[in-house]
Amino acid sequence: xxxxxxxxxxxxxxxxxxxxxxxxxxDGKYRLVPSTGWEVxxxxxxAAVAEFKAQADAALARARAGLTAPLEYHMYARRMDLQTLxxxxxxxxxxxxxHLKPAVFARLPDKLLRRYAEALGLSxxxxxxxxxxx
Amino acid sequence: xxxxxxxxxxxxxxxxxxxxxxxRHQGLDLSEAMVFxxxxxxxxxxxxxxxxxxxxxxxxxxxxxAIIRGLQKSLGVRMRTHRYGNAAEAMRDxxxxxxxxxxxxxxxxxxxxxxxxxxMRFHFNAHNLIVYGKDxxxxxxxxxxFEHPQRCRGEDLAKARFVKGPFAxxxxxxxxxxxxxxxxxxSAARAAIKRTARRMLMAPLPFVGVRGIRLMAKGVEQLxxxxxxxxxxxxxxxxxxxxxxxIGTGGAGFRFMFASFLQEAAELTGREALREASELMxxxxxxxxxxxxxxxxxYKRQDAADFPRLAEQLRVCADKEERVFRLxxxxx
Numbered sequence: 458x459x460x461x462x463x464x465x466x467x468x469x470x471x472x473x474x475x476x477x478x479x480x481x482x483x484d485g486k487y488r489l490v491p492s493t494g495w496e497v498x499x500x501x502x503x504a505a506v507a508e509f510k511a512q513a514d515a516a517l518a519r520a521r522a523g524l525t526a527p528l529e530y531h532m533y534a535r536r537m538d539l540q541t542l543x544x545x546x547x548x549x550x551x552x553x554x555x556h557l558k559p560a561v562f563a564r565l566p567d568k569l570l571r572r573y574a575e576a577l578g579l580s581x582x583x584x585x586x587x588x589x590x591x
Numbered sequence: 592x593x594x595x596x597x598x599x600x601x602x603x604x605x606x607x608x609x610x611x612x613x614x615r616h617q618g619l620d621l622s623e624a625m626v627f628x629x630x631x632x633x634x635x636x637x638x639x640x641x642x643x644x645x646x647x648x649x650x651x652x653x654x655x656x657a658i659i660r661g662l663q664k665s666l667g668v669r670m671r672t673h674r675y676g677n678a679a680e681a682m683r684d685x686x687x688x689x690x691x692x693x694x695x696x697x698x699x700x701x702x703x704x705x706x707x708x709x710x711m712r713f714h715f716n717a718h719n720l721i722v723y724g725k726d727x728x729x730x731x732x733x734x735x736x737f738e739h740p741q742r743c744r745g746e747d748l749a750k751a752r753f754v755k756g757p758f759a760x761x762x763x764x765x766x767x768x769x770x771x772x773x774x775x776x777x778s779a780a781r782a783a784i785k786r787t788a789r790r791m792l793m794a795p796l797p798f799v800g801v802r803g804i805r806l807m808a809k810g811v812e813q814l815x816x817x818x819x820x821x822x823x824x825x826x827x828x829x830x831x832x833x834x835x836x837x838i839g840t841g842g843a844g845f846r847f848m849f850a851s852f853l854q855e856a857a858e859l860t861g862r863e864a865l866r867e868a869s870e871l872m873x874x875x876x877x878x879x880x881x882x883x884x885x886x887x888x889x890y891k892r893q894d895a896a897d898f899p900r901l902a903e904q905l906r907v908c909a910d911k912e913e914r915v916f917r918l919x920x921x922x923x
Contacts, residue, residue: 505829544756
């Protein structure tokens with residue numbers, strides 16, 4: 458990649474920042490060149506963000522209908538999946554899956570709720586609630 | 592050691608950038624590319640049976656921590672590291688270390704650092720940054736993948752240092768305590784190149800090195816047969832591109848950074864073959880960028896016919912890298 462080939466695509470995912478890329482200058486030597494983004498990278502990054510968003514939205518709808526616990530919504534809203542949440546809370550995956558059932562979640566002891574709240578960076582109160590409907 | 596004011600440098604990758612800056616702060620001037628090359632951090636690994644975020648693990652560099660460890664071996668730099676049982680203790684000790692040393696490296700999560708762009712905040716726990724001061728409740732941060740220095744509140748930094756899960760940082764801080772009295776960069780570079788070339792060509796594991804690239808090509812080719820609805824295949828190829836470009840690799844999954852290292856190694860050793868290898872590596876890197884472009888096109892078009900073409904692009908990368916590393920083995 459030559460310096461003039463370094464993409465400057467103003468990616469929204471960079472939020473105005475620039476990333477350092479290695480590229481060949483006219484003297485044939487490598488140097489670091491700041492890049493405002495590449496559309497290829499922006500596409501795959503936004504796709505990953507959108508996937509979490511879609512999962513959070515779906516979980517929110519199900520939680521409002523009483524089909525899943527608020528925990529599932531908060532998990533996706535924090536860009537986690539079952540595995541990540543289980544690891545961050547230090548619990549087995551099957552236990553987390555069980556805690557996603559509304560009836561089980563409603564009866565969770567404070568100790569476990571605090572563990573989830575800590576992993577998700579929420580208060581126990583926030584963990585129990587869903588965001589207000591628009 | 593001394594305490595001259597710390598200078599922030601923009602780098603492509605977090606761990607190599609942190610080590611380059613920390614060493615320069617102590618008076619050993621090494622570029623990020625040299626740090627990366629000398630620690631033999633370049634690799635290719637593709638493990639179809641290990642799933643990360645639901646897709647196979649694909650890596651263009653060695654495990655987190657390999658650069659810090661590799662540099663100690665390669666140059667004889669001595670580092671001191673601390674891990675902590677709890678955040679309060681770790682933050683107290685950070686203030687003490689800052690007063691003593693002026694700058695320390697540390698491992699954190701990406702997700703819990705508020706200064707990251709919202710779209711870049713994912714749960715990756717092996718990010719590296721330098722803390723070089725404190726202003727009220729805010730720590731002054733030199734994060735190499737950012738163009739300018741950042742600030743982070745103590746509470747947020749503590750959270751980022753004590754996430755649980757894979758690569759849990761446990762508050763890890765590190766700093767150089769002794770530099771080698773003399774450094775023979777030329778011979779260190781040759782030894783490092785030999786290690787990397789051997790790993791890329793001769794690792795007795797079919798998922799490592801050039802064979803790993805070909806294994807991934809085969810996997811990509813078979814994707815539409817195994818998953819006709821293409822939902823999973825699209826996520827698969829997109830995540831490979833993220834590992835290659837998004838995470839701060841300097842472009843083409845560290846291949847351009849490595850080519851830059853080879854150029855410096857050629858200067859140091861006077862070996863023309865290293866210059867030629869650098870050019871070939873640049874060419875291989877350009878092919879990786881074309882692969883990424885092809886993957887993006889595939890992601891958009893969702894046409895099963897695109898997969899064999901994408902696999903072919905990967906085989907081109909594999910062939911080109913094989914040439915580079917064979918040449919390197921002969922040259923060092």
